[in-house]
Amino acid sequence: MPLLWLFAILLALTLAGYGAGRRRAVASAGGDIRRLHSRPIYYGLNVALAALVPALLVLFVWLLIQPVVVESRVSGLIPEIAISDSTTRSLVMSDVRRLADGLDAVVEQGEIGSDAVQGLQVGDEIRALLGRAGVALASDVQPAVLAAAQRYRMISARGDLARSIAVLLLAVAGLVFALSRISRDFRARNRVERAVLALLIGAASIAILTTGGIVLSMLFETVNFFGQYPARDFFFGTTWSPNFRGNSQLGILPLLWGTLYISFIALLLAVPVGLFSAIYLSEYAGPRVRTLIKPLIEVLAGIPTIVYGLFALVTVGPLLRDYFAQPLGLGSSGSSVMTAGLVMGIMLIPFVSSLSDDVINAVPQTMRDGSYALGATKSETIQQVIVPAALPGIVGAILLAASRAIGETMIVVLGAGAAAKLDLNPFEAMTTITVKIVSQLTGDTDFASPETMVAFALGLTLFVITLALNVVALIIVRKYREQYE
Template sequence: MPLSWAVFASFLLAAAGYVIGRSRAFATAGPDVRKLHSRPTYHGYSVALTALLPPLAVLAVASILRMAGVLSDSAGPVAGLVALAAAVAGLAWGVMRVGQQFQARNAVERMVLGLLMLCSLIAIVTTAGIVLSLVFETGRFFQLYDWKTFFFGTEWTPRFQGNSQLGIVPLLWGTLYISFIALLVSVPIGLFAAIYMSEYATRRVRSIAKPAIEVLAGIPTIVYGLFALITVGPLLRDYFAQPLGLGNSGSSVLTAGLVMGVMLIPFVSSLSDDIINAVPQSLRDGALGLGSTPSETVRQVVLPAALPGIVGAVLLAASRAIGETMIVVLGAGASAQMSLNPLEAMTTITVKIVSQLTGDSDFNSPETLVAFALGLTLFVITLGLNVVALYIVRKYREQYE
């Protein structure tokens, strides 16, 4: 039996167990349902969970063992039959437990609590696995390549035949440069939009403007990248770069930064809007009562009160910009260089991670393992930004909530 069939059969048995357990509870109680310790619905949930959880556990263990190579693919039907047998046994045990004195509600709450703890554990283990894989592969890379040259080298010229120069400095420069331009676009526009929607817009205008802005967050990044490649890049090249003699390419830092900034507007706007709305109304009323105008109230009372949260929103947007790939690939090019000219093509760490792992690569060569070192570096940067942002937001919440 294929594992997918076993999963489907387990859910069918769980659904049947709910109906059977609820009906049996009614039959046990007779005309007075109050004789039951728990409501019949909880009895149904209890039977359903006892029929569903054991086969899911069996299938999860079987999948992990297959990925680890302990079980072969031919063992799949056997695992499916074992899971189906566990479902039937759980269904029978759950039905047998139904009775007037059975504390079904407590049993369901314990099983749900265990399930929630398991989900939390899976998230933690997954995060730990990602970090450990990056650390181990990065350690292999630094056994083959000097870490000083990697962190302080200013040339990025990977050659799979050997003699590669794998300095991260030009990649880090391009990442920070593009992210800086993106924040220059997104922070003022997003913040001013949040101020308007929270302090000046009518309820009708806000109900239209806020969803319209948040539509930008739902556009796939590949669409933004195509927009940068087809529209923004040629426009900057024809009307700025070539007339000013600053370049002839449609791919540039400014192209990627502008488009990425547009993508980040809803992140800054939505977070800032929520933070500004969280400022107590009493602060506004006090300022207005002392004779301040609405604009003075916003400038001298609301924004200073909301500033820690706004800074946290900006840092979260910065971490989002640093990790962007598709817009950079199509808008900024793939040239690893250091320049102050925003109309020249550059690249970022994420782009080079993709390029180093694309194609038939030898995972024992430094040219491939460098992708893990780049990933770990990017992870540390974004983790630091997220930690700072969460610290600032938490401090803000403790102060005003």
């Protein structure tokens, strides 16, 4: 059964349970809803949640587990002889999944029956069928791959059928159980509120669980990487020269230097401009000027980064090369740290400006009035009252901008180049960690090689850097924040 149909049936059961719960509650009170413990809507919601929530939880878990189980069972059917020296079992399994999807497309378009698919043999017939269904194959289908794909389809179909039956039975059981417990003294409102509280706690836990999953996924692969490549050479090596044929030098220092150098230049532009514009908008600009300027600044945040990258490549890079780098003898390339840093700084201005403006506006007006009453000028009030009071939010805005700068990719690719080196010249081409993560994971590469798994070590390093920024910001806020009653 397709997932869309399953969701539609669950929705119908939920609505039916809601209506049945309301009617049963009213009937248990003899038609007088004043005799009920809770309002009729809570009885209906209790039945609806009992039918929907457990079924959705089982469906979610099933969707996560079934692909893993199917692949583990099918992968063992592929003989070692079917795996060549240039491929791995994971790449063969990719072909199996692609071929299984193609066979499903053939069945859906009516080219052949579902049972007949299991009897197909390697030859021109299967290629013709897939061609008529619009499924193209890069090479001939091997018998072992076809057999694995047929097995994959069969196990997946059985799993889908079992999933649909289990989910629907659970939904019906929950609906019947909830209906059987309804009486006029049943505390339906308490049950619904506890269910809503659990839902809110689950929503709040998603961010924590997601962060934990990201860290663990990177950590496991990073451990595998350091099992093949020395950690000392990775953290202290000054040469980045990956080679998928072996003898790679994977030192992170050139990438880390390029990341911090470009981010520093970007923040050097974005923080003063963004903070000063926020102070002007909140303390000096009139309502009409603020209404006009603030949306114009925020437009910068909506521009795609690829557009900023093209702007760096076509306009800013040649401008810096022709008027600064070449006349000063500092370089002859339009791709440089300065190009990427300046364009990235322009992109970060709205992050600093908008957040700082909102935080400054949140400072109570009574604090301003008290400062003016003591004889302070506007500039003194801003410096000694407003900025200290808004410091946590300002630091948060700067931290957000720094994290955004460290994680930027497209501007660096088009504006700074791809050269991994240690250099102080801001008009030389350099690169960042994020660019190399993309390059190491791009293409048909072996995910068991250190040249590919190094991307996870680079990602974990970026995570640690961001975490350190958060810790430093927290220390600064606690030390310099002004406390007010």
